[in-house]
């Protein structure tokens with residue numbers, strides 16, 4: 395069934411309209427009567443949106459940190475809740491519930507609604523309630539089948555402090571690319587070496603990659619199963635080396651389902667392999 399996400403409150407549509415206007419077209423045809431003043435107005439609006447865009451990933455990060463998607467999901471119920479009802483269902487709960495502010499949470503929910511993460515339900519009494527869209531559902535572990543990882547670790551991985559403090563140094567990569575922004579911001583240590591030395595970041599990276607890659611790997615393995623013996627992806631492959639295999643989850647999926655592959659090597663950095671789970675299927 396097709397899902398219709400709410401239109402952006404102001405942003406993306408304005409940006410698209412401005413871009414189209416600046417390019418001299420509007421969905422293929424120039425808008426009749428659109429003056430220079432209107433075009434400039436749309437351009438300012440689009441630049442305003444671009445300048446404030448950081449609020450989108452930061453709000454996404456905040457709701458993931460708070461475990462808002464799980465609070466709404468409630469074992470599959472996904473019933474629309476007000477911001478105050480969501481606050482009351484957070485796990486862990488706010489350290490000082492009396493201090494927690496549902497109006498601030500609601501502002502984040504509205505913002506992310508305009509980007510398709512939540513669906514807003516406006517009641518007759520003016521009360522706003524929120525449920526998860528299909529996009530929001532990707533943030534819930536187990537929503538895609540028992541034991542399935544979510545995209546929440548991916549969101550957290552992308553917004554961890556070590557990475558976030560590298561972004562304001564991005565321009566340095568142009569001026570002097572001998573050191574990447576991440577290394578500049580983190581005592582000269584490049585990203586993967588940094589993750590390897592920080593067990594928390596290392597585990598987060600592995601969970602992020604597993605959550606991200608497993609659904610794609612599922613499609614690949616399904617295809618390999620369907621085409622097995624008739625030019626399938628792994629036909630004739632006895633030993634498979636996954637270069638940069640992270641947790642080894644993808645290799646494990648393949649080895650569980652493709653009998654031809656009887657030996658697997660998860661080739662990754664020593665610190666990563668040391669923390670990777672030991673999948674017994676790899677050694678059958």
Ligand SMILES: C[S@@+](CC[C@H](N)C(=O)[O-])C[C@H]1O[C@@H](n2cnc3c(N)ncnc32)[C@H](O)[C@@H]1O
Pocket residue numbers: 586603604607637638639640641644661662663666
């Ligand atoms: C973007 S992740 C991809 C993980 C996995 N292939 C997946 O799709 O889920 C890149 C991986 O490459 C590994 N890596 C980086 N440098 C490496 C190197 N020099 N040798 C082996 N692995 C490396 C990282 O530790 C990380 O696990």
